[in-house]
Amino acid sequence: MGISSILIIGGKPGTFRQTARAPFKVTYVDDAGDAAAMVRDDEIFQLAIITLSKTGPAVLPLCNSLLEATPPAKVMLVAGDDELQEILSWLAGLTPGDINSFTRSTAPLPEKEKTVTSALPSRFEGLIGESPEMKKVKTLIEKIAPTGTTILLQGESGTGKEVLARAIHRSSARSDRPFIPVDCAAISGTIIESELFGHAKGAFTGADRSTLGMIRSADKGTLFLDEIGELPMNMQAKLLRTLQERAVKPVGESRIYPVDIRIIAATNRNLAEGVKNGEFREDLYYRLNAITIYAPPLRERASDIPLICRHILNRLENEGFTQKTISERALTMLSAYGWPGNVRELENVMRRATMLTNGDTIDTDVLSFESGHMLALEACDVNPGSMASHEKEAIQKALQKTSGNRRAAADLLGISEATLYRRLKTYSI
Ligand SMILES: Nc1ncnc2c1ncn2[C@@H]1O[C@H](COP(=O)(O)OP(=O)(O)OP(=O)(O)O)[C@@H](O)[C@H]1O
Structure with a gap:
């Protein structure tokens, strides 16, 4: 399921900026009634943090709605603004992966220390690479x-x-x-x-x-x-x-x-x-x-690519994508690419490949990137010709997935509509 979404009820305005760049969606609501209405309208929250000093008796029906939602949300009750402030500053330092361990450790009425300790991520969490x-x-x-x-x-x-x-x-x-x-x-x-x-x-x-x-x-x-x-x-x-x-x-x-x-x-x-x-x-x-x-560019530490790919696939699984593995051939192709956008670009390529793969294993046919950046192709069993055919296949799959909607296909492939048009012409699709 892996919904990286948090609902915060109550709290002083202006205290939320810390989570503005947190890597998950945060929704703030002042009123417990409004929050309950959102839950009834089938908005899904992974975690709800409720400030008791702001909610009064409306907290009970709200807790019921959250716990009975499908899937149920975890609920954390905090006494007032100071506690909320502390939790927010701490949330701002988490990654989406941390949220899972955090919510796993959160009981409806947690003991604060216990929750904090068990949710603390390891120092190098999210920093993948053994090169x-x-x-x-x-x-x-x-x-x-x-x-x-x-x-x-x-x-x-x-x-x-x-x-x-x-x-x-x-x-x-x-x-x-x-x-x-x-x-x-x-x-x-x-x-x-x-x-x-x-x-x-x-x-x-x-x-x-x-x-x-x-x-x-x-x-x-x-x-x-x-x-x-x-x-x-x-x-x-x-x-x-x-x-x-x-x-x-x-x-x-x-x-x-x-x-x-x-x-x-x-x-x-x-x-x-x-x-x-x-x-x-x-x-x-x-x-x-x-x-x-x-921070070394990815092309200078290509030996980290398989590890990072596995990490990304785990993250995508946590987000709700079905579990995938990646073929050796696809890894070889990824290792030959120049990665001008570094790990962020690799994440985009893997996300697209995951969406385009119907089976369990991501293969070269769903990898699409700028072939101008391919490196040392002779060093692997991939040649520029096959690269073009993989790109063509990826475009065809994207068009199939989006029932021929070119804008949606371009979004799925992570390229502009103009680039998609150029490629359609090049490959006579
Ligand atoms: N070593 C790594 N292991 C796993 N994921 C990584 C690694 N390095 C970067 N990422 C992921 O790549 C993405 C980009 O990372 P980040 O935002 O830290 O890059 P940046 O150098 O700060 O980029 P910018 O200069 O554009 O701000 C993030 O989603 C991050 O999780």
């Missing part, structure tokens, strides 16, 4: 994670920089405190200051209550600044001051608040180049790259 390149990275993490040093993660998109950051957090003394990821590229320039540093009530139009901001939400924990190279110059200056003074000044406030955070920053750009071009502050660059870890 010499990955082993080097893991050894480095073991050495530097406990020191609390600021770390800069460099690597191409999709190489697993966020996975590495979570592993560092878990291996540190801060592991039971929040891990707050911030995608600097995804927050618009106008709100980034208040998102990061918080704001006072009335600081600007629409600021009807004060907020903590992500930096203070990460107090005693780890702040993961993804795509740091995209941070606007004025925010770079304010971040630098925060790091130097270990204090935050929210927008519209005159006072400053001390914070104790570990920073892990990540970028797929060459930051040193950015400094040279005047796009990134040199002082902040030196502050951030006390230690740099390079």
Whole structure:
């Protein structure tokens, strides 16, 4: 079944930002009656967290609806906002796989400590790879994670920089405190200051209550600044001051608040180049790259591909896909590919292949990717001609699955409609 979906009832507005990038769907509802209506309307939740101080007597019928739903949801009752806040910061650090172990360990009225301990994921969970390149990275993490040093993660998109950051957090003394990821590229320039540093009530139009901001939400924990190279110059200056003074000044406030955070920053750009071009502050660059870890691209650790594929297949099974294995021939083909999108692209290829495979075993006929990136084809029993025929077959299967709907087929194949049209012409389909 593997529904990665959580319902949260009650709680203070503004406390939920921590789970904004959590790798599962989170739905927030203020009112227990509304929540019960959603369950009656057949919305499926894997876990419901109910704040008792906000729900009153309506909690009983709601619990009944959740427990009687098909499949039944796990229910966790928390007393008030403080407990909810603690659980949310902890959820933000989980992966979809963790959710299963978490819910397995959750009784309707859990003892908090017991639940927390049994749900704690292992340090390197989600960081799959036994190649010499990955082993080097893991050894480095073991050495530097406990020191609390600021770390800069460099690597191409999709190489697993966020996975590495979570592993560092878990291996540190801060592991039971929040891990707050911030995608600097995804927050618009106008709100980034208040998102990061918080704001006072009335600081600007629409600021009807004060907020903590992500930096203070990460107090005693780890702040993961993804795509740091995209941070606007004025925010770079304010971040630098925060790091130097270990204090935050929210927008519209005159006072400053001390914070104790570990920073892990990540970028797929060459930051040193950015400094040279005047796009990134040199002082902040030196502050951030006390230690740099390079996330190796997948093509440089192709020996990890079979392990990662198995991991992805397990994850897909947890999401509700039927169990599949992968043929040796398909693995050989995957190992010959250049993976410009790294592990993220491999996940997409495996997801598509799983959807297109009717039997138990994923084979080469359902693997589709840009053949321009094939490597060393002569080293395996695959040649560019067979690659084209596999691609053609994958397109035909996708069109069959979508009853000829080209847009849906393009989505299934993970390519644009324009690319699909070009391929249809090329292969005379
Ligand atoms: N070593 C790994 N083992 C298993 N899965 C991985 C590994 N590395 C990355 N992934 C998976 O690949 C996907 C991309 O990882 P992640 O978001 O950490 O990459 P990233 O380098 O931060 O990408 P970007 O630069 O685009 O933000 C995620 O779904 C992650 O779970």
